[in-house]
Amino acid sequence: MASRWDRAPRICRSAKHKFEVAIRKPFDKKIPVYYDSGCPRCVRDRRNYQKIAANKSEQVLWVDITDPDAELEQLGIDPQKALTELHITTADGQILSALDAYIVLME
Secondary structure, three states: OOOHHHHOOHHHHHHHHHHHHHHHOOOOOOEEEEEOOOOHHHHHHHHHHHHHHHHHHHHEEEEEOOOOHHHHHHHOOOHHHHOOOOEEEOOOOOEEEHHHHHHHHHO
């Protein structure tokens, strides 16, 4: 049986690839930031961060968490909280959320 990713449009399969890369190699000089691309506020926050951070935003790997609940749980992130709070993975593998995640992004 095909997974939901296999049936998804090409752009969604690309998002799956980014998610898998974030799980496998999360610390290749980029900070994985988990966000909901279906949330207008989340998309607006991402754009604002990119404007404020300028070149530093290149250090971020944006990972869309709209559908991959199992992958989030594998990382220790509650899928419901992921839809309401920003989450990142630090270089040492720690999951940070909300204000703690923003502090690391803005350092």
